[in-house]
Amino acid sequence: MPTVHSVLPTLAPLIPEIILSVGVMVLILYGAFRGERSTEGVNVGALILLVLAFFVVIGQAPGTKVTTLSGAFIQDGFAKVMKALVLLGSAAAILLSRDYFQRARIDRFEYPILIVLCTIGMMVMVSANDLIALYLGLELQSLAAYVIASFHRDDLKSTEAGLKYFVLGALSSGMLLYGASLIYGFTGTVSFPGIVSVLNENAGFGIVLGIVFVAAAMAFKMSAVPFHMWTPDVYEGSPTPVTAFFASAPKMAAVAMTVRVFIGALPDVTAIWQQIIVFIAIASMALGSFAAIGQRNIKRLMAYSSIGNIGYALIGLAAGSEEGIRGVVIYMIIYLAMTLGAFAIILSMRRRDEMFESIEDLSGLSRTHPWMAFCLAMMMFSLAGIPPLAGFFAKFYVFAAAIKAGLVVLAVIGVVTSVVGAYYYLRVVRIMYFDEPKAPYEAMPAGSLIVLTLSSIVVILFWLLPSPLVGAAGAAAKSLF
Structure with a gap:
C-alpha cells in the first residue's frame, strides 16, 4: 500500500x-x-x-x-x-x-x-x-x-x-x-x-x-x-x-x-509533418490577411486576425528547431497581450445599455477618448508588425528561425501577408483619428482598465526590456530538445 x-x-x-x-x-x-x-x-x-x-x-x-x-x-x-x-x-x-x-x-x-x-x-x-x-x-x-x-x-x-x-x-x-x-x-x-x-x-x-x-x-x-x-x-x-x-x-x-x-x-519524422504545417501556416496567413479586409464587425475582424496570427506562430513550428519553438513561445506571449488589450477596448464600446461592434463606431475615438484610441492604435500597429512595438519582434523571431531552417519562401510569404494584413489594422487607426467623432462611450470598467494597462505595458515597452520574456521562451524551448 x-x-x-x-x-x-x-x-x-x-x-x-x-x-x-x-x-x-x-x-x-x-x-x-x-x-x-x-x-x-x-x-x-x-x-x-x-x-x-x-x-x-x-x-x-x-x-x-x-x-x-x-x-x-x-x-x-x-x-x-x-x-x-x-x-x-x-x-x-x-x-x-x-x-x-x-x-x-x-x-x-x-x-x-x-x-x-x-x-x-x-x-x-x-x-x-x-x-x-x-x-x-x-x-x-x-x-x-x-x-x-x-x-x-x-x-x-x-x-x-x-x-x-x-x-x-x-x-x-x-x-x-x-x-x-x-x-x-x-x-x-x-x-x-x-x-x-x-x-x-x-x-x-x-x-x-x-x-x-x-x-x-x-x-x-x-x-x-x-x-x-x-x-x-x-x-x-x-x-x-x-x-x-x-x-x-x-x-x-x-x-x-x-x-x-x-x-x-514525432521529432524523427519531421519531414512528414513539416509539409502539413507549412501548408497550414501559408493558408492561415493568406486567409487571415485577405478575408479580414472586407469585415465591418470588429469581432469578426479579430477572428480573422487570430487565424492569421496562428499562421505566423506556426512558422516557428515548421522550422522544427529549438530557435523556432522559442519564436513560437515569444509570439504567443505577445499575441496574448495584444489580443486582450484590443478586447478590453472593444468591451468598452458602450453607450447606456447598448454595445457597439461595428468598426465605424470607433469613428473619432481619438477626440472623445484619447487614451483608449492611443492604446487601441498601439495594439493595431503591433498586430500589423510595425516596430518598435512587440508585434514586430514576435514576427521577427519566427521569420528568423524559418530562414535559419532553410524555409526562406515561407518567411517571404509571411512578410508579404503581413503587409497585406497591415491594411485592415491601419484602417481601424484611420477611422479613430481622422473620421468625425460620434457620441462618447461610457467610462471604461475597472476590469477592462486593469487588463488594458497590463497589456499596453507589454506591447509598448517590450523593446526596452525583452530579456525576461525572451529568456523564459528560450528555457521553454530548450526543455523540449
Whole structure:
C-alpha cells in the first residue's frame, strides 16, 4: 500500500491542477447552495484560484522536468510558460466579463466555474505526454467551451454560436481519435517517448495517415485554415467577454498541444509533418490577411486576425528547431497581450445599455477618448508588425528561425501577408483619428482598465526590456530538445 510520503512526490507536478480541481468543486457547492446570490463570491473565488495556480506554476524550479501518472503527465519548462499564459488569459476573461454580464443581466455563478473547468482541461493539454491524456484534457476544455459560447441563452446568435462550435468540435474530436488510433495501431503505444522510440525504425503509410488526421484536429482547435470555418461565426455570436476568452487562453493551450505532439512525439519524422504545417501556416496567413479586409464587425475582424496570427506562430513550428519553438513561445506571449488589450477596448464600446461592434463606431475615438484610441492604435500597429512595438519582434523571431531552417519562401510569404494584413489594422487607426467623432462611450470598467494597462505595458515597452520574456521562451524551448 502506498504511503503518504510515496504519493506526495507523485502528485507534486499536479499541484496547480489539484488546486483548481478542488477549488472548483467548492465553488460549485457554494453556488448551488447560495444560488444567484453567490455570483460575486464565485467570481472572486475563481480569480483567487487562478492567481494561486499561476504563482505555483511560475514557482517551479527552472530546468526541472518531471513526469507522473506513469509518464502520462509531464511538467517541464515549456509547460511552465504555457500554463502561465493560459492562467493569465483565463483570469483576464473573468475580469473582462463582470461589467458586461451585469449589464446584460446574464451574470450567473456558472460562468467563472466553466472558465476554471476549461482551464483545468487546457493545463492537462499543455502537460499531456501521451495520446490519452491529450484527449482527456482536450475534451474537458472543449465541453466547457461549448457551454460558454452559448452562455447568453436568450440570444439567438449566442445559441447558434454554441451549436456550431459543438457540432464542428465533435467532428474534430473524432478526427483526433481516429488519427491517434492509427498512430497507436502502428506503434503499439500511446506514450510520446514510446512513439519516438518506435518511429526511429518505422514510419509507414499508416503513421502518415494518422499524423494527417491528428494535424487536422489540431488545426481546428487552433482555428487554422482549412479548419477555421467556425471561428468568425462563433466569435461574432458569443458574448464579447467569451470571444475575448476564446481568442486568448484556448489559443495558448492549442498551440502548446500542437508543439508538444509534433516535437515531443514525432521529432524523427519531421519531414512528414513539416509539409502539413507549412501548408497550414501559408493558408492561415493568406486567409487571415485577405478575408479580414472586407469585415465591418470588429469581432469578426479579430477572428480573422487570430487565424492569421496562428499562421505566423506556426512558422516557428515548421522550422522544427529549438530557435523556432522559442519564436513560437515569444509570439504567443505577445499575441496574448495584444489580443486582450484590443478586447478590453472593444468591451468598452458602450453607450447606456447598448454595445457597439461595428468598426465605424470607433469613428473619432481619438477626440472623445484619447487614451483608449492611443492604446487601441498601439495594439493595431503591433498586430500589423510595425516596430518598435512587440508585434514586430514576435514576427521577427519566427521569420528568423524559418530562414535559419532553410524555409526562406515561407518567411517571404509571411512578410508579404503581413503587409497585406497591415491594411485592415491601419484602417481601424484611420477611422479613430481622422473620421468625425460620434457620441462618447461610457467610462471604461475597472476590469477592462486593469487588463488594458497590463497589456499596453507589454506591447509598448517590450523593446526596452525583452530579456525576461525572451529568456523564459528560450528555457521553454530548450526543455523540449
